[in-house]
Amino acid sequence: MGMDYYNILKVDKNATEDDLKKSYRKLAMKWHPDKNRDNKKEAEAKFKQISEAYEGLSDPQRRVIYDQYGEEGLKDMPPSGTGGFPFRNGSGGGSKGFNPRNAEDIFAEFFGSSPFEFGAAGAGKSTGFQSDGRGMFGGFSSKENMFRSYSEGAAPRKPPPVESKLPCTLAELYSGSTRKMKISRTVVDANGRQTQESEILTIDVKPGWKKGTKITFPDKGNEQPGQLPADLVFVIDEKPHDLYKRDGNDLIVNQKVTLAEALGGTSVSLTTLDGRNLSIDVTDIISPGYELVVPKEGMPIAKERGKWGDLRIIFEVKFPTRLTPEQRAGLKRALGG
Template sequence: MPPSSSSGYSYANGSGGNSKGFNPRNAEDIFAEFFGSSPFGFGSAGPGKSTRFQSEGGGTFGGFGMGENIFRTYSDGSVPRKPPPVESKLPCSLEELYSGSTRKMKISRTVVDANGRQTPESEILTIDVKPGWKKGTKITFPDKGNEQPNQLPADLVFVIDEKPHDVYKRDSNDLIVNHKVSLAEALGGTSVSLITLDGRDLNIAVTDIISPGFELGIPGEGMPIAREPGNRGDLRIKFEVKFPTKLTPEQRAGLKRALGG
């Protein structure tokens, strides 16, 4: 079934013709059929050209309450050019990208009125930042860029940028934490206490021997996966062992006894 337009008409795309046998005609032909003559006062532009229809003041369409400039095309048959999108960064904290947030963005732009004059306009745009969005995600607002005479308005694109975090670093859907431990903790066990990005207390007991380069993974404590609702990446804790710079003879002897050296 072809999609329905906002005015209630159905339309079909492609070159296969209209399934209901409808033959499109221009506005002059339709008015001439009903009223006996064209109400526009313009002749046909002929093959290969289009006509600019415009109601000035008390023109034909004014009586129908339809306003001015109902049809705006160009006598040379050209199509108005659409400028490239206007991009703007949208910095987000890691907490926002973890839990989601709603951002209100006030934009100022120029628009072209019915008389072709450029005027300033301000507008508040709402952006629903979804959990799991990544740096580089683009949110497009069609036709919300500046307008220029005889041009289509540009699209406005916000590009997600990720703010640095004091504790966590993001790696795709995983979160990375760097944690330092003493040699005694590396050998004898330790625990890691963290506050998650959604404010929970997370206490992790580490009973493994922590060797240089050791990494502990906690499944499901990473970032939400935007395209897999309910799933999350992993939390990866990377350990750095702090070796003592010097030991007393007694400490050395104690280590040898403990380690069987």
């Protein structure tokens, strides 16, 4: 199967683009050969692996292929100049499409030139790390702009990401779903003219994703002349459900019962978000506001596979507005008061 990119970057399969960047930054700093002069050989090997794993997962198209076919699948991919950055040295490699760039080049994208030349990794003070809005570090040398070398002249600016909401039903967030979004965007052709192109993007909504989860498609936004294309970001939004309300990983249901049911016992029948029938017997005496917790019938927990939140049923007791004298007498006898 080759290398496990997720394992190397210490992230799980649902890692966002941001998670990948954070992890790459941390590990690349830790294993940069300049920082590990005593165990340079081991550090070099690790550093290369980290860079290859980041390169393989940071491009959405490559990541889909990797998830399906592993590292071998990437090698059969045609050289790509489309998603993410064009390959520096991949296009001449015969049929081997995925030819990861030089590890130092990827590092330079994040940190400019090697920060270790300025006296150890902690010397961020003297080097003046700045974030350039992409969550990458810049501010060192001309090397910082090398990944933009495919455009002429001064380094083009990267506009802020374009965000749009992706409304999902609770059922989609419970079971997961595949959403296909058709996007139309402005691109600049080789002659500098703006044209429209459309594309279908696939979003795998994972079970348990919460409102506010962001999915980033690098460089899929509109492009202006002299600028890099914007990133396109979809933000998960939650459509209201007529029965269930979500509270973190829990689901809440409000249930009305009569006073007779509250005192004499009742059962609650519900259809779960994935279409199962649940029947729950309530034997406790239900006082107003009583809450019954059904373990593991809440939302799946995105980051912990096989774990669920709880279902919380909150009861409202409907008191009768009037009783006949016989009912009153009967109740007094039955309840001994």
